[in-house]
Amino acid sequence: MNKYITYALILLFANSIVIANTDKKYNQIIENLRCLVCQNQSLSESDSNLAKDLRNKVKNMLQSGQTEEEIYKFMSDRYTDYVLYNPPLKKSTWFLWYSPFLILLISLIYLFFVVRKKNISSNIINNKIDDNEIKNIDINSKSINFKYIYIFLLIFIPITSIVIYSYSSEYVKHKISHYFESKEPVINITISLHDEILSKITGNEILFVYARRSSGMRVPLAINVIEVDKQKKNYNVELNNTMNMIENQTLSKAKEIIVEARISKFMKAMAMPGDFIGISNPLKIEPSNYLLLKINSIVTEEK
Amino acid sequence: MTRKISFLPIAIFLIIIYFLFNELNKDPTLIPSPLIGKPVPKFISQTLINNSKITNNDLIGKPYILNVWGSWCYACSIEHDYFIDIYEKKTIEIYGLNYKDDRNSAIQWLEKKGNPYRISIFDNFGNIAIDLGVYGAPETFLVNKSGLIIHKHVGPIDKNYYENIVLPNIKNE
Numbered sequence: 001m002n003k004y005i006t007y008a009l010i011l012l013f014a015n016s017i018v019i020a021n022t023d024k025k026y027n028q029i030i031e032n033l034r035c036l037v038c039q040n041q042s043l044s045e046s047d048s049n050l051a052k053d054l055r056n057k058v059k060n061m062l063q064s065g066q067t068e069e070e071i072y073k074f075m076s077d078r079y080t081d082y083v084l085y086n087p088p089l090k091k092s093t094w095f096l097w098y099s100p101f102l103i104l105l106i107s108l109i110y111l112f113f114v115v116r117k118k119n120i121s122s123n124i125i126n127n128k129i130d131d132n133e134i135k136n137i138d139i140n141s142k143s144i145n146f147k148y149i150y151i152f153l154l155i156f157i158p159i160t161s162i163v164i165y166s167y168s169s170e171y172v173k174h175k176i177s178h179y180f181e182s183k184e185p186v187i188n189i190t191i192s193l194h195d196e197i198l199s200k201i202t203g204n205e206i207l208f209v210y211a212r213r214s215s216g217m218r219v220p221l222a223i224n225v226i227e228v229d230k231q232k233k234n235y236n237v238e239l240n241n242t243m244n245m246i247e248n249q250t251l252s253k254a255k256e257i258i259v260e261a262r263i264s265k266f267m268k269a270m271a272m273p274g275d276f277i278g279i280s281n282p283l284k285i286e287p288s289n290y291l292l293l294k295i296n297s298i299v300t301e302e303k
Numbered sequence: 304m305t306r307k308i309s310f311l312p313i314a315i316f317l318i319i320i321y322f323l324f325n326e327l328n329k330d331p332t333l334i335p336s337p338l339i340g341k342p343v344p345k346f347i348s349q350t351l352i353n354n355s356k357i358t359n360n361d362l363i364g365k366p367y368i369l370n371v372w373g374s375w376c377y378a379c380s381i382e383h384d385y386f387i388d389i390y391e392k393k394t395i396e397i398y399g400l401n402y403k404d405d406r407n408s409a410i411q412w413l414e415k416k417g418n419p420y421r422i423s424i425f426d427n428f429g430n431i432a433i434d435l436g437v438y439g440a441p442e443t444f445l446v447n448k449s450g451l452i453i454h455k456h457v458g459p460i461d462k463n464y465y466e467n468i469v470l471p472n473i474k475n476e
Contacts, residue, residue: 036438049403050438053429078436080337155312162319 029058029071032085042085100164107156114148183240185251187211187222187289191235191261194296197276203230205263209237214256214282221251228263237261256282261293275299336436336455343369343450344434351401351409351423363450366473367396368443370420371432373404374412376440382459383416389465390419395473399423402432402440445472 027044033054035046043051043058054075061071075083087093189209193201205228210220222243226235239259244250251257259280266272278295338344347358362369370386372379386397399420401409404427413423426432435444438457445454445468453472456464 050429053433057433077337078433079438080436159312159315159319162316 025068026059026062029062029068030055032072033058033075034083034085036079036083100160103156103160103163107152111149111152114152118148183242184287185241185285185289186287187239187251187257187259187283187285187291189237189239189259189261189291189293191237191278191293191295193233193263193276194294197263197295197298198231198233200276201228201230201263203228205265207235207237207261207263209239209259209261211239211251211254211257211259213254214258217249219249220245221249221254221257251285254285256284258282259291259293261295262299263295271299273299273301336452338436338452339455341452343444343446343452344431346424346431346434348431349425351399351406351425352413357422357424359450362398362446364448365396366445366447367398367421368445368469369398369400370444371400371402371435371437371440371442373402373440374408375404376402378459379441380412380416382441382443382461383419385460385462385464386419387417388462389469392465395469396421400431400435400437401425401427402437403427403429445469447473 030044031042033043035041035043035051037048038046081087207226207228210223212220222239241251261278263276276295278293280293343359345359350357397419401423443456444452447453
């Protein structure tokens, strides 16, 4: 049996060696480097110009045969350890790496002494009394020990998790906070193109879908941008509370909204003559909404 | 005894909260430069206007200010007047690093706004800037006469830059 497990492991490793080509290494490196102008993104995620330049630099360095370590050193020589998502172990980062284990160790020592103290005191009592009572006390002392363990865990777990969370990478923090961020209200929209408009689509256009207040400020509360395909008639698009353009101007702030879908040849936020547009009726906002929207008219003048 | 110990977690918690709270007031976009005290990285490039060759060795000799700018950069136009003020004092030379820019629009920008730079180094691919650890224009380096970087400022300089940073640092030169 062990033999087979060994074979399986060898196969697994051999396989991963084959897969591990430069591309994989490149992707791995840019995942581990922080984009400097957009703190919560890695180099691989960011669209900023500096991130593009640095990605190119990584690619060139890999192609010229430099190792992963040399690339990390190149980056941290210029941008400090801040650029690394896995900070190296050295004097100033010692606490960062070992504090969770240190806390674990201290806690275990504490636990050990508490348990031993309880045992000693119960032994002393045991010597003085008869068999019948020993059983009772044994049960009691055990339950007391468990109580300590529970109290201890209740204190220990939150503290360690706070410490670990506070020292974990920005990337993880971002992922966690994004997960808990409320997406509601959500609007699911099916956008359907009029046949005549569909025949004019070349595939170079962009579909803007956005929601704005039915009255008052016209600024989009949520916006989604989709590339248009030549033959596609229907698009399913979601707008939610996290897709705001301006801070605090989110979907949840509005009571009644209008959804607009616009297909444009220009990458512009304003409606341009020649754009195809569909505008919904005013919609009262609920936690989740569904809307069918037809793109059926042409913008004739600049708004 | 147990009562005293039971306060320990709360104490630890408060200490952690204190450190986390302190962290809130820091500007997370400021990255300290590892290049302070180190020489300006080696480079070979062209000057922006005359197209002639320039290397890092050409700058050594006197203390100077190295300003990373681009005509596309809005904050650069804000700080530009302060550089012209420093230029008019004639006490320290200012070199420009024209970062990821179009040559013609950079020259036009200087003609329109005035040129405080002794020489502007043309860095259209941003390679020199990467070696300098630049992560966004404008950035301003103060370099001493032996070519070591002694100060780095990120973002547009203000009117106090010359008095508070340049003067005290070059006094001993």
